[in-house]
Amino acid sequence: MEKVQTLAEFLGTIDPRCPEVLPAPSSSHKLTAKEFARGVLNTTEYRESLLRRVLLDELPPAVELWLLNTAHGKPVERVEVTDVPQDLDDLSIEQLEERALRTLEFVRRHRQEDNPADSSIH
Numbered sequence: 695m696e697k698v699q700t701l702a703e704f705l706g707t708i709d710p711r712c713p714e715v716l717p718a719p720s721s722s723h724k725l726t727a728k729e730f731a732r733g734v735l736n737t738t739e740y741r742e743s744l745l746r747r748v749l750l751d752e753l754p755p756a757v758e759l760w761l762l763n764t765a766h767g768k769p770v771e772r773v774e775v776t777d778v779p780q781d782l783d784d785l786s787i788e789q790l791e792e793r794a795l796r797t798l799e800f801v802r803r804h805r806q807e808d809n810p811a812d813s814s815i816h
Contacts, residue, residue: 699737701740704734731765732766
């Protein structure tokens with residue numbers, strides 16, 4: 695299991711809590727916004743802070759949502775319907791009659807379930 699970095703280790707800076715510990719040499723690689731957000735989310739300080747804010751009910755939702763969306767991508771906000779009803783013009787008379795009878799039986803069954811005392815059909 696990979697060791698979780700501290701924020702200072704991730705950023706390659708001195709940790710103010712342990713100023714005697716020098717940071718490891720870092721590469722000159724510039725981070726993308728996604729790499730930065732994931733790095734921050736994966737630090738021990740962020741996880742401790744997150745837990746503390748959740749427990750104390752002090753977590754700003756907008757900040758949390760921005761970090762999660764930046765790190766892992768924003769969820770898709772659309773739904774694609776692939777089950778479309780058959781066009782009635784394509785059905786034969788017999789198929790239309792069968793569908794109408796099934797629909798009538800369905801409606802009657804649900805009417806009786808909704809009104810059990812009134813089982814008559816009007």
